[in-house]
Amino acid sequence: MMNIDKWVMGFAGTVVLVSLLLAWVLSPYWLWLTAFVGLNLVQASFTGFCPLAMVLKKLGVKSGEAF
Template sequence: MKLKQEARRSRDEGEEKLSRSFRPNFTAPLNTQVKSSKWQLERVLFALAGTMNLIGLILYIFASEWFLIIVALVGINQVLFATTGFCPASLILRRAGLKGACKW
């Protein structure tokens, strides 16, 4: 009886070691895109910039030419984000809980 228990215990230990050593590595390649139903930070930033540009353009057409300043500021902010990765709206959106797809 004792011999059977010891044999069973050593067999279980051997199977455990074997299963630990042959675990497959399921890391995703680096070039895959994130597939999620939630909007990522970068996507929200582009939507926000496009919306602000349209609002500024509509206000320019119907109200005053001074609203072109909104379009210019949004454009400058987009260039700033593209070159440095810094955007004031991204700081606010990160605090709201959005996560970016980029890891920088």
């Protein structure tokens, strides 16, 4: 069973890959989404604050080490 940490990393990785595909196919402005995800991961590593982790916790997903 996946815990919150695995869900967050899987979601972030998926968003990065999708935004790279969209930047390649449609417009390089989609790279801003990649930058946003990266910055959010960095700030979460320092602060422990992650909006997706909070939503998943409310949905009853098992906690992990980080969140």
